[in-house]
Amino acid sequence: MDFGLDNLVDILKAAxxxxxxxxxxxxxxxxxxxxxxxxxxxxxxPRISRHLKLLAEEGLIERYQEGAWAYFRLMQDGQSAGLVRQLLTAASPSDAVLQRxxxxxAAVKRVRAERARDYFSRNASAWDELRRLHVSDEAVEGAxxxxxxxxxxxxxxxxxxxxGRIxxxxxxxxxxxxxxxxxxxMLSVARANLDKAGVVNASVRHGDILNLPLEGQDFDLIVIHQVLHFLDQPEIALSEASRMLRPGGRLIIIDLAPHSFDYLRSEHAHVRLGFSHQLMDEWLKKAGLELDRTVDLKSEKASGDALDVTIWVARDQRLLIADDAAQETVLLAAGRA
Structure with a gap:
């Protein structure tokens, strides 16, 4: 880090x-x-908004809009972001104010999670029908x-x-x-559907997508279909998915493109109003994955509630990196590097 005096003082004053x-x-x-x-x-x-404005002006946080809601988060990159994280690390986790x-x-996040779980439980048997109101399943599944x-x-x-549709x-x-x-x-419905379809090489289990009860590096392909918009911190789910991938494995994410249908928050427990390409690419890189392909699917519905869908395909790069290193070793041995 290399700050000018005035810049450093301004950052320290803000923080x-x-x-x-x-x-x-x-x-x-x-x-x-x-x-x-x-x-x-x-x-x-007003007081909170004023403080957020000052932090944003110093480049310590950033703001982004989702429908009628504005979200704030720490700036992810740059010297200022690194300095802020060092300052936060220096704070005692046992400090009474920070602990409170x-x-x-945690209570705020717990309420969100409970709302989502209650919603799923109430609508488990009709979940596929509810999803068809907003997404063209035929087009998505074909893609x-x-x-x-x-x-x-x-x-x-x-x-x-x-x-269990996927x-x-x-x-x-x-x-x-x-x-x-x-x-x-949901798991009860999935088990019944798998039995009905005669699928015997798949099983389902109860677990938290943010803390998976599975061994890491055990899967060639991971699919996250229309799930991330229900999560408070989707990036954690992506990190967990990355942990589950074998070297060279693929992660396919299917979710809503950015939209402004705010009623989905209250009526269908959506936490996020879709995801932009930039945000998803940033999260995938943070999870150690490389975005391989993006497919945008436009809704053909005439309804004002029609929603577009995006599919992101990301890949674990470890096999490619290993192959490159092996090739370089061969060239060096041959005197050609």
């Missing part, structure tokens, strides 16, 4: 005020709205099958398996598969 430091600590744990932050800190919205903030943050291809896959992991759709390609879901009601 050094108690409320602003608390905001930085909270945002280091994930993206939050002004409403979230006012609830946690117990301060007025962390507990309130997915094409992207997966016909080459046999040893192992598939379907995260947020829901009714396990059924790709059953002719994989040798074995596991579907994971946090809703026991």
């Amino acid at each position: 050094g005020e108690p409320t602003r430091f608390r905001l930085l600590a909270l945002l280091s744990a994930g993206d939050l709205t002004v409403t979230d932050l006012t609830e946690i800190l117990g301060q007025s919205q 903030d962390s507990e309130r943050l 997915l099958v094409k992207l997966v291809g016909t080459t046999p896959i040893d192992s598939l992991l379907d995260l947020g398996t829901g009714t 396990l059924q759709l790709l059953s002719g390609v994989y040798r074995r598969a596991i579907g994971v879901d946090a809703s026991r009601d």
Whole structure:
């Protein structure tokens, strides 16, 4: 790091005020709205907004819009971001104020998770029908099958398996598969559907997509289908998926493109109003994956509630890196490098 004196002092002034430091600590744990932050800190919205504005002006945080909601997060790159993370590391985790903030943050996230779980439980038996209201399953599934291809896959992991539809759709390609879901009601439906379809090489289990109960580096292909927009911190799910991939394995994400249908938050427990290419690419790189391909699917529905879908295909690069290193070794041995 190499800061000019004035720049360094400005950053320290911005981060050094108690409320602003608390905001930085909270945002280091994930993206939050002004409403979230006012609830946690117990301060007025104008006051919180003013502090956020000062932090943004110094390039310590960034703001992005999702429908009517504005989210804030720590700046991910640059010298200022590195300095802020060092300052946060220096703070004692046992500090009473920061500890209380962390507990309130956990409560906010717990309420979100409970809303999503309740929603899934209430609608488990009709989940596929609900999804058809907003997404063209035929187009999405056709694109997915094409992207997966016909080459046999040893192992598939379907995260947020829901009714087990992906396990059924790709059953002719994989040798074995596991579907994971946090809703026991969903798992009951998935098991029934797999039995009905005669799929015997797939199983489903209860688990948290953010903390998977599985051994790492065990899957050639991982699919996350219409799940991330229900999560408070989708990037953690991507990191967990990356941990599950074998070297050279693929991760396929299917989710909504950015939209402004705010009613989906209250009526269908959506936390995120779609994902941009830039944000997904950033998260994938942070998870150690390389974006290989992006497919945008436009809705053909005339309804005002029609939603577009994006498919992102990412790959674990370790086999490619190993192959490059091996090739370089051969060239060096041959005196050609």
